Amino acid sequence: MSISAVSSREFYVGVDVGGSKVAVLVSDDQGREQGRYVAPTRLDSSRGTLEGIVDAIHTALRVAQADLEDVAAIGLGIPGRVEPEEGIVHLAVNLSWQNMPVGQILQEALGTPCWLENDVRAAALGLQRHPLYAQVQNLAYISIGTGISAGLILNGRLYRGAHGMAGEIGHMMMLRDGPRCQCGSRGCLEALASGPAIARRGEAILQTGVKTILSEWKPVTTRSVFQAAEAGDAIAQAILQEVGRYLGQALQQMVMAYDVEHIVLGGGVASAGASLLDYVLTDIKHQREASSLAKEMLQPEMFHMQPQNYEAGLWGAVVLAENGLHTMQPLTI
Numbered sequence: 001m002s003i004s005a006v007s008s009r010e011f012y013v014g015v016d017v018g019g020s021k022v023a024v025l026v027s028d029d030q031g032r033e034q035g036r037y038v039a040p041t042r043l044d045s046s047r048g049t050l051e052g053i054v055d056a057i058h059t060a061l062r063v064a065q066a067d068l069e070d071v072a073a074i075g076l077g078i079p080g081r082v083e084p085e086e087g088i089v090h091l092a093v094n095l096s097w098q099n100m101p102v103g104q105i106l107q108e109a110l111g112t113p114c115w116l117e118n119d120v121r122a123a124a125l126g127l128q129r130h131p132l133y134a135q136v137q138n139l140a141y142i143s144i145g146t147g148i149s150a151g152l153i154l155n156g157r158l159y160r161g162a163h164g165m166a167g168e169i170g171h172m173m174m175l176r177d178g179p180r181c182q183c184g185s186r187g188c189l190e191a192l193a194s195g196p197a198i199a200r201r202g203e204a205i206l207q208t209g210v211k212t213i214l215s216e217w218k219p220v221t222t223r224s225v226f227q228a229a230e231a232g233d234a235i236a237q238a239i240l241q242e243v244g245r246y247l248g249q250a251l252q253q254m255v256m257a258y259d260v261e262h263i264v265l266g267g268g269v270a271s272a273g274a275s276l277l278d279y280v281l282t283d284i285k286h287q288r289e290a291s292s293l294a295k296e297m298l299q300p301e302m303f304h305m306q307p308q309n310y311e312a313g314l315w316g317a318v319v320l321a322e323n324g325l326h327t328m329q330p331l332t333i
Helices: 046-063 102-110 119-129 189-193 195-207 222-230 234-258 268-272 276-290 292-297 312-327
Strands: 011-017 021-028 033-040 071-078 081-083 088-092 097-100 114-118 139-144 148-154 157-159 262-266 303-305
Touching (some): 011 046, 011 119, 021 312, 033 046, 046 071, 046 102, 071 102, 071 312, 081 114, 114 119, 114 312, 119 139, 119 157, 139 234, 148 189, 148 234, 189 195, 195 268, 234 262, 234 292, 268 276, 276 292, 276 303
Parallel strands (some): 011 071, 071 114, 139 262, 262 303
Antiparallel strands (some): 081 088, 139 148, 148 157
């Protein structure tokens, strides 16, 4: 299928694939939403997951009163290590995909060009679509959830790095003798400040018998730590202050390495507690007080939470579909 054969079509489809749900957004060629659909992710088999994605796309198109003949391209954000040029997902643990030619399979099933990208990098593209960041040339989107990762926009373009691994800040070592990370190392940012790390810290403190209202939650979750902190619990507040310090250190390194204009926090932990930014900014304040360089580079107004109710991952997948037609050759079908 050639680019000219699809360029007159009217719609683009963005798909945000997660371990628990698949969200689909249908947009017209003016960037206006025409329909959407959310379905649980099928995890019965790797092929079953793909079939569930296809079904969700068909349903979203019915909501938009459109069909595949109206679609110019489809973009997908995938949680894992993705090779965009070949349409291959090398590893997506939550989906049980390894070296899966996802782009080719979906393109054959749908008859429409499909473009893949890592979900966090897709979300960074989506932020460029938001009016707050449309003119920002250097931007970092930090997803803090089960894992921690960054999507980088440098000089107005998505930056992937030499091996497609740029932004894996969750595996920056923050504490040499810290807790073991899933990657095998110790003291990674992900092992100290991710959602599971926050919950584990709360559970560990409960085991000491210290008095805290966290004992009212069984098991302790990331959200319950934020709720306890907001209720004035000193133990929960101490946990989040520690998380804020680690994140503040990591974001300082991002700014010093890439000189970005804005850093936007998103992901499950960010949505669990809007006060996360306050804890991060407390650490940034201390850094600014200790260093004239930090005072110059780390401006409090450059750190943001993801805009409320804005689904950066979905819109990033739409952007991927739109740009794929102009920047990459579609897979042969």
